[in-house]
Amino acid sequence: VVSGHAAPPKSSTARRLTTSRSISLGTYEVLVAPGALSSIGEIVAETAPAHRYTIITDEHVGPLYAERVAAALGADRTRVYTIPAGESRKTREQWATLTDAMLADGFGRDGAVVALGGGVVGDLAGFVAATFMRGIPVVQVPTTLLAMIDASVGGKTGVDTPAGKNLVGAFHHPSAVVADPNVLSTLPREQVRAGLAEALKHGVIADEAHFDQVLSEGPALLGGSVDDSIVDLVANSVEIKADVVRRDEREGGLRKTLNFGHTLGHAIEALSGYSLLHGEAVAIGMVLESEIAERAGVASAGTAARVRAAVERLTLPHRKPADQSAEQILAATRSDKKARAGAVEYALPSRIGAMAGSDTSFGIRVPDDLVREVLR
């Protein structure tokens, strides 16, 4: 491993290999290994043995990587389904199209799904696997930074509905997660940037050294350079999410800390008509919410300034869009499904590397006027 000044969290069960790392989530492992795509056959055979495989991918990722993965799985027993790219395709209709196609192709209970793509493919293919024949195995092969460090870890699958994002779904743990950082070399820069926002979030909520690592290595990654140092960045981020998920699988308390930057971030993302990428909106949300944390006396002085400087350094947006008013954003936070009984709760840091709250409650109610002040 090239660089790795970020110490894994104490409860980590990660093993360090030379240039790859594996993080255990109890029933499955997340493997972060350059070149893993070509050797995926062994991992899948071991963790999700099946007679036939369904690779679900999208129109951008498929042409680049599906053939390689199919060859590793055995082309003769593998079928590739390619869906149009984009959040607008994470729907029940697409779920129906895929499951109909699998049924028409004679897939049965002895099959398994390989989700090859970003979070959209991961969530959709995961939901297909969760429901097909009442559940068949899925191996997640995330190809965006966001999917590697966030979407593929934790077992949440699902689709969007006209009433909102991710409203219909299921918990369905993958049999394995295989992240090959080499694929990040083809990922559009704005998508890399959006993923870095979530990596930064992991640093704020749990690990200051990780925060610094994202800051020091992010710019090179944005410049298109993918080397082995990315293994540690991805793996450390996975460990932070994994640690939270392990301790709080169904969002009782601790998992709420992952929501830092997301209360305002979701509101701003939705108000932008989803023209902002999720990670971009979260970046703005983190800047604003750390400001709230400081003004509310929850975070130590200087926390907000560091978050803002980091967001700017990664060339992420740090200000609310000019066409969104404080009142609009405030109203939108109330329709967030994570707002309980009309009260708007925030997950706030106490400093870089730690969240305010206790094991049973990380939701902090913030008076509307304080939010208004920060939004102004």
Ligand SMILES: NC(=O)c1ccc[n+]([C@@H]2O[C@H](COP(=O)([O-])OP(=O)(O)OC[C@H]3O[C@@H](n4cnc5c(N)ncnc54)[C@H](O)[C@@H]3O)[C@@H](O)[C@H]2O)c1
């Ligand atoms: N299940 C969870 O816990 C969880 C957590 C966070 C986010 N999500 C979901 O993840 C989704 C967002 O995922 P995302 O940011 O990965 O977006 P995405 O899946 O839309 O991928 C972004 C874009 O990058 C392209 N792409 C992906 N990998 C590529 C590669 N290696 N090279 C070139 N192009 C590539 C895709 O085709 C797409 O156009 C949202 O639907 C969100 O709800 C789920």
Ligand SMILES: [Zn+2]
């Ligand atoms: Zn997020």
